[in-house]
Amino acid sequence: MAENQSKAVYVAEQVKEDFPILVNDAAQERRLVYLDSAASAQKPNAVIDAVEQFYRTTNANIHRGVYHLSVESTMAYDRARARVAQFIGAQNAKEVVFVRGATEGVNLVARSFLQPQLEAGDEILLTLMEHHANFVPWQLVAEETGALIKIVPVTPEGELDWEQGRKLLTERTRLFGFCQASNSLGTVNPAPQFIQEARAMGIPVLVDGAQSVVHGAVDVTALDCDFLVFSGHKLYGPTGIGVLYGKREHLESMRPYQGGGDMIDRVSVEGTTFAPPPERFEAGTPNIAGAIGLAAAVDYIDQFDREAMQRHEAALLEQATGMIEGMDGVTILGRASDKISVLSFLVEGVHSHDIATFLDVEGVAIRAGHHCCQPLMTHFGISGTNRASFGLYNTEADVGHFVEALHKTIQFFK
């Protein structure tokens, strides 16, 4: 898409109308104020329709089919890959591997890229604010190979302590994995700087983009990261589809992740040769409808001025932060100078699940718990937080309802 193509005006109140689940039904007296987009975002009609349209008109297995429908289905799947590649600034669509989500993307890199090169005493550098998806796969390969996990510490404000972290990049470091934005604190990490420093030492970098791709433009070519992972469902797309971006030279040298159909070149009883990437990493029938739905989500987001969207989300975060920080017993966790629209907080003396349950009665959906970040929670000496997160469809009125419901809840528990 041309950079100068004119964008639709972005108005959150209007955008909300595109999301059927959020259109409040007066007859049923149902009100949903959805503030859990960091866990999974709602889907616009454009995505729902694209998936339905595929099943109604185009469904057939891809590749090898000679008949018309299969050719069409294959073309739609390939177009989806090209669209996603363009969305993240990849030079070549073959650098985009469709996976189930960010989690599978990390596992694939851990197993197919890193594990074969790991020796006892090698190091994998991660950060304390990683999602379990960017922790556990590395722990598994470390345990099996005798490699060590090193951790960049976090400051009390919830930023990475890079003065300390930088020292952990050593000649034994085989990979540096970090989130570009934290799902639990909202912290935006200075990815370009981290990548530059690591790559200057010849250390490959995996960026967990599960949150960052949602809240701003991510360009893998400008970032020059080796790998980037994200999930479709957080980007207003379907569940069960996600992306692993990998530099071509890496993907070409990597061994398969799973074996099966579609990933081979030639199979004989004696052995098998494998297809080039990305097919090498897409064993079996892929999530064709999911890929098409993800491309529709990308089209949907890209129709708007993304900077206007970012400004709106930042304004909601500022509004919500300002309104709750003065409340009785409320402490905000995550005070980074650069944040995505994620607001984690604690209420003194009230368990986070009780807060979330009471807010639910008021029609306000927030998340409570460890947010798949137990190492970070342990570091702060807590079991979890309450988390409100804002998506492109949230409005000032949503923030108002949230604040009012929270106020009521705190009064109740007093």
Ligand SMILES: *Cc1c(COP(=O)(O)O)cnc(C)c1O
């Ligand atoms: C949600 C999330 C993941 C995992 O995504 P899945 O869709 O569960 O695979 C990884 N990292 C971050 C930062 C996330 O927010």
